[in-house]
Amino acid sequence: MLGVIRVFTTADDAIVAAHGQLIASLFGLETRSYCIPDQPLGIYDAASHQQAVPKIVAAAKKAAEDGAKAVFISCAADPGVQECRQVLSIPVIGAGSAAAGIGLAMGPRVGVLNLTGSTPPAIAGLLGKHLAAEAAPQGVRNTTDLLNQAGMSAAIEAANILARSADVIVLACTGYSTIGLAKVLRSIVGVPIVDAVEAGGTVAFYCLARRMA
Structure with missing residues (x-):
């Protein structure tokens, strides 16, 4: 299973799952999607990037606990990729x-x-x-x-x-x-x-x- 981390906050499950569903449709991979809390505007500057990193790490850890064999952080700035790699033993992939x-x-x-x-x-x-x-x-x-x-x-x-x-x-x-x-x-x-x-x-x-x- 691939854990897909969305770097914003929404209660709309369809929006959260959209990128995972795209990957599943193209590659036949099982995906499970997660979003980070308390950032409805996502990452838009240095401060929001810094705030997001520990939340991304927490979401990636949750994905690994749920059985993910790899994690994809769906943001071209690759926020939290290096930090996740330091604490997880599975591949961590950044979109950028x-x-x-x-x-x-x-x-x-x-x-x-x-x-x-x-x-x-x-x-x-x-x-x-x-x-x-x-x-x-x-x-x-x-x-x-x-x-x-x-x-x-x-x-x-x-x-x-x-x-x-x-x-x-x-x-x-x-x-x-x-x-x-x-x-x-x-x-x-x-x-x-x-x-x-x-x-x-x-x-x-x-x-x-x-x-x-």
Whole structure:
């Protein structure tokens, strides 16, 4: 079983389970999803990141106690990944580093589509000199803005700009997975698109398959 940690608070079980269900549908893995308490806005700055880490560790420990053979932290900033690895004996996968790794495997020039701001260190640090370009949709502040035509058009425009100087584009926000942006871009943009949740599922499948071998 793969434990999927969502780094925000909600009482909506369907929202909590969405990324785990995506991984289950693609890779046939059993998943169980967890969210952290008292952070309805999730992680949005350094302070909220710091507050979230011990909660993520607690959720990962709970997943391991429930029988998880690996844990996936569904956030492109990889919050708590290193801390979880220090206390758990099972694989701990971060969405950001998983996406960066698959991006590197697909081409030497990696473009990164952020939601806002600059590329998360978990991704930029792994890509190093292979980070060919980065961009974010103009006028977009959160994934909700992508649900209207203006926001989606801005994301497509930013991806098309990245494609001019990149062999592959990494989506550096797991919220993009929630709205299915990768599927839209794959039908329009002329380079491969790496979805961060799909990337985490790919690594999880490899980890769990090796444990069963």
